[in-house]
Amino acid sequence: MTTTDDYATYIASLPRVLAGAAALYRDAEGRVLLVEPNYREGWALPGGTIESDGGESPRTAARRESAEEIGIDVPLGRLLAVDWSIDAGRPPLVAYLYDGGVLTADQLASIRLQEEELLSWKLVEPAELTAHLLGGLGLRAQEACRVLESGEGTVELENGRRPSAS
Template structure:
């Protein structure tokens, strides 16, 4: 195979998006959610990994956290990785979503949150039992799996569309 053949082969391979986020909690176990302005619903601090620039999922989650809420926190272990296929409501390539432990934020850190106004409207802390109301899709299942990993040490969780498979 020549270099040109190899380049053509690589260019024809399927594309997959990579996303990464951080799961932050407060001392009471509530989860930090952000409200994007570019779509309905709530999310975690995070976003698309800039893999073309050599960024890893962990680096992407940390960069996005700094950009979105102004907190530069060293992330803990990987809690979950989720294969999210495209679908009628998700007209995009498949997504591999990494979710890292952001840890427990103290009062001073919570007070210092500075939202990226270009992308976010607000933030809030949500009790685990209320998460389904704010995150009704695969993201909610991913967060629940991550909280289970934190509680029971049975991770990281391997997920498909938010459902544990491994």
């Protein structure tokens, strides 16, 4: 076997990790925009899976997914959080969460939902995020709101929580 074959075999043997990206959009009152998927329970942030075909980046995926899901296509702000999420029944997920900014009343009125995937949208207070977003997603979104409020840099998370120092 050649070195190239050995390397290909090695790469094929590595564990798989999913990657997703989303944007945290807010209104002038600080409420967070959530969308209601039709394919699972609970609410979500606009975003989705990073497409590996063509080498899509997390930032590009978050912007593309937002444009597809809610019809909002604006440059995204800084990376707020990166979350390593483990959930039974799927490979680990690395989730990137970007600042989508503050949407104007006109932008909110122009939201057009992707009918194939979404039922509705709403704005919720940051303190209510864990009541609407399942699992670590609610914690991730709350941590991102804290980052925005404090001016802190990007936060590293594990299942929505800050890991203890090792």
